[in-house]
Amino acid sequence: MPIMVIGGFLDDFPKALFIVAHVVFLIIGLVAWKRVSDAKQPWAAALWLYIVSQPVFIGFFAGIITLKMAVLIEQTLVVIMVVWIAAKARSGAGKE
Secondary structure, three states: OOOOOOOOOHOOOOHHHHHHHHHHHHHHHHHHHHHHHOOOOOOOOHHHHHHHHHHHHHHHHHOOOOOOHHHHHHHHHHHHHHHHHHHHHHHOOOOO
16 A cells, blocks of 8 residues: 555646636635735735746646746745734834
8 A cells, every 4th residue: 555645635636626726815815905905014015926836836727837846936926925924013114
């Protein structure tokens, strides 16, 4: 009996399911951005980095880019977002 890598069972699901999931993640990102933007949070624009990362994964499932490239782009965008939010928090932006 072969050993299954962790998450290997996900390979049995159709690509369309993952595309739908990333569309949902994109919508969640847009709703989150709208809420924090309306709340005048100084780091609201940083959420666009997360939003942009979702079509990158859709590109992978559509066969346009490799998984490694999708993960590299997504993780780069997310780490920039984290640094951006932390920098805004450290600078005291948004404090009244």
